[in-house]
Amino acid sequence: MENFEMILSAAFIYSVIRLTTPIIFATLSAIISSKCGVTNIATEGMMLTTALSSAIISAKTQSVAMALCSAALIGALIGGLFILVTDKLKSNPVITGLSFNTIASGGTVFALWLFTGDKGASTSLNSLKAPQIEIPLLKEIPILGEILSNHNVLTYLAFVCVLLMSILLYKTSLGLRIRAVGENEEAAKSVGIHTTRIKVISLLISGAMSGLGGAFMSMGYLSWFSTNMVAGRGFIGLAAEAMGGGMPGGGLFMSLLFGFADALSNTLQTMVSIPAELIQMIPYLSTIAGLALISWLTRRKIQKRKMSGKYV
Amino acid sequence: MNKDSKFEILRLASAILISIFITFIVIFFVSEEPLRAIEKLMVGPLQSVRTFGNVIELMTPLMFTGTGMLILFSTKAFNLSADGAFHLGGLAAAVVAIKAILPMGIHPLVAILFAGVVGALIALIPLLIKYKTGANEFVVSLMLNYVCVLFASFLVLYFFKDVSQGTFASLPFQKTVSLGTLFPGTRIHAGFLVAILVVILAELILNRTTIGYKIRITGDNGAYAKYAGFNTLKIILISQIIGGFICGIGGGIEVLGMYSRFTWQKSMDFGWDGVIISILAKNRPKYIPIAAFFLAYLRMGAYVMATATDVQNEIIYVAQGIIIILIIGEKFLGKVRENMLYKAAKTKLEEEAV
Numbered sequence: 001m002e003n004f005e006m007i008l009s010a011a012f013i014y015s016v017i018r019l020t021t022p023i024i025f026a027t028l029s030a031i032i033s034s035k036c037g038v039t040n041i042a043t044e045g046m047m048l049t050t051a052l053s054s055a056i057i058s059a060k061t062q063s064v065a066m067a068l069c070s071a072a073l074i075g076a077l078i079g080g081l082f083i084l085v086t087d088k089l090k091s092n093p094v095i096t097g098l099s100f101n102t103i104a105s106g107g108t109v110f111a112l113w114l115f116t117g118d119k120g121a122s123t124s125l126n127s128l129k130a131p132q133i134e135i136p137l138l139k140e141i142p143i144l145g146e147i148l149s150n151h152n153v154l155t156y157l158a159f160v161c162v163l164l165m166s167i168l169l170y171k172t173s174l175g176l177r178i179r180a181v182g183e184n185e186e187a188a189k190s191v192g193i194h195t196t197r198i199k200v201i202s203l204l205i206s207g208a209m210s211g212l213g214g215a216f217m218s219m220g221y222l223s224w225f226s227t228n229m230v231a232g233r234g235f236i237g238l239a240a241e242a243m244g245g246g247m248p249g250g251g252l253f254m255s256l257l258f259g260f261a262d263a264l265s266n267t268l269q270t271m272v273s274i275p276a277e278l279i280q281m282i283p284y285l286s287t288i289a290g291l292a293l294i295s296w297l298t299r300r301k302i303q304k305r306k307m308s309g310k311y312v
Numbered sequence: 313m314n315k316d317s318k319f320e321i322l323r324l325a326s327a328i329l330i331s332i333f334i335t336f337i338v339i340f341f342v343s344e345e346p347l348r349a350i351e352k353l354m355v356g357p358l359q360s361v362r363t364f365g366n367v368i369e370l371m372t373p374l375m376f377t378g379t380g381m382l383i384l385f386s387t388k389a390f391n392l393s394a395d396g397a398f399h400l401g402g403l404a405a406a407v408v409a410i411k412a413i414l415p416m417g418i419h420p421l422v423a424i425l426f427a428g429v430v431g432a433l434i435a436l437i438p439l440l441i442k443y444k445t446g447a448n449e450f451v452v453s454l455m456l457n458y459v460c461v462l463f464a465s466f467l468v469l470y471f472f473k474d475v476s477q478g479t480f481a482s483l484p485f486q487k488t489v490s491l492g493t494l495f496p497g498t499r500i501h502a503g504f505l506v507a508i509l510v511v512i513l514a515e516l517i518l519n520r521t522t523i524g525y526k527i528r529i530t531g532d533n534g535a536y537a538k539y540a541g542f543n544t545l546k547i548i549l550i551s552q553i554i555g556g557f558i559c560g561i562g563g564g565i566e567v568l569g570m571y572s573r574f575t576w577q578k579s580m581d582f583g584w585d586g587v588i589i590s591i592l593a594k595n596r597p598k599y600i601p602i603a604a605f606f607l608a609y610l611r612m613g614a615y616v617m618a619t620a621t622d623v624q625n626e627i628i629y630v631a632q633g634i635i636i637i638l639i640i641g642e643k644f645l646g647k648v649r650e651n652m653l654y655k656a657a658k659t660k661l662e663e664e665a666v
Contacts, residue, residue, distance in 0.1 A: 041450075085637055085641065088641075088643060089637070089638070089641025089642065089643045089644050090641060090642040090643045091637055091640045091641040091642070091644075092640050094390060094450070095587070095591065095636065095640050096637055096640065098584070098587060098636075099632075099633040099634075099636040099637045100633065100637075102584065102588075102629050102632060102633040102636075103629060103630050103632075103633035103634070105629065106626040106627070106628070106629020106630055106632075106633075107626070107629065107630050109624070109626040110624050110626040110627050110629075110630070113624045113626070114342055114624075119624070119626075231458075232454065232455070232458055235451060235454045235455065236455075238451055239451045239455070242448060242451065275466050275469070275470055277462045277463070277465045277466035277469065278462075278463075278466055280462050281458075281459050281462045281463065284455040284456075284458040284459050284462075285455075285459060287451070287455045288441070288447075288452050288455050288456065288459075291447045291448065291451060291452060292441050292444070292445040292447045292452070293445070294447075295445045295446040295447035295448070296444070296445035296446065296447075298446070299445065299446040
């Protein structure tokens, strides 16, 4: 009973929102790239790279703004490089993504050692944390204030980005073009859309999203970089994108579910009765279960429609 | 040798040279003694029997996951659970090595077979879920890898932990489970021979048996295979069982051959290396030993470099990534290929004219 109360507490819901932040960014990154028809699994590596870069840059410049901008920029550059390689060299995007991730996981350790002489964590750097923001008025409201106020600036930015992504994809001509390229590249080309340019733009945005997600890892989630700290969150973003039907709103909802799984796993670990290793599996197992369930429901829906004679 | 394979070799060589060149540039930037670092990286593994032995030792698990991954991919299923299969295969063998009381010779055999069965079951999960629900096997397999590593740690810590050890370690294995040593002065064990055998068997299965033929057809053109009346689902599942089994015994053999306790708290990443090996080997099992040797040599060179100089071995992962990106790029050196084809056609025309 006590455990149950712990999960329903305001502090717990606060931590759900906090832990959802990197997953939202990863999901948005996956959404815009898959909307333009590119499978981008380099999210994981992009996040890891910018997690390190923002720790280093915030330590060197002592400026949070600088660190965040550079994270978005570096993420975008990797996104651009990714589309350059897959589009110009015609490389398989999945294997290219895996290679990017390999490079990131080795390269970050290499760079970390160059800057700190340590291969585990960047604690010796005097890096900064992105500020937490108290929202006036809202913070006065008893429970709601505790849950929604005093979050990291990146957390608020993540939610704003969901909104912006919706507007971009469904209310602008660029969004229409992105979706057209993703639906049918040849058809889009035939009506004069410069498909390569659209893909590059999408991947730059996708990279920037991952970049901000990575920045949160070392400037919000923790206040330093540690090796392989992204721990599959980029991949979970892919799952959230698929489960949310590629829509920013659906993706946000699914991200919150994963944030919940993450928070649950963190909270349960403080209780000794269940082995920590089993609890740490929760986010990964719930991804598998959730993805399986949603795919099954979608498939059944399509089958039912076919049975009733309505084709989509 | 025909034009195509000549071109493939040229491509492979260029990809490797470009990435090594980039590595050299990085070394020049970061190192106080770049020439010594490069020397260690390139010829370091040859400096003693022990270091060269290390290359062969490292080659063994790479051959297993390379072959396993090749077969997992052979039906175009994007199942990346090789890493999880390898890890839990290792644990399965360790459990038999700790608990079972069996005679010499039989003991390792049972442990390795059990590892294979566990590996096969793991690799089957993503495809079974895909078949039942339609969920993307790729994401499921990635998540499954994390689950496998955590699950192995859980089992070790709660059932097989050696409390006298300060670090993460299982109880010691029994003496009867040893895989021996093939060459004095190294730790090369009988598992190396098993790896060679597995490569040969994989080549035979894929190219000389009906099921291998069906696997290749399903991989080349799933729609055609279905049309020809193949039970493609069954074929895909069989390929996953074989691939997972190979990764599993790879994990088991690595644990029995190189360790006296189970000490893997993190993934050893051999599954990922398997992806690289299978791509380097151009999806032909017979090239797997060469690819595995190449990667193992590069890794060992990087380790020698890291211990002798101020350049860290992780640089090699960057080189590895670049090699793969270039190799899988269909258009990489596309112009050269066009020129080669053009020249060939021209000489042929001239010959015909004469």
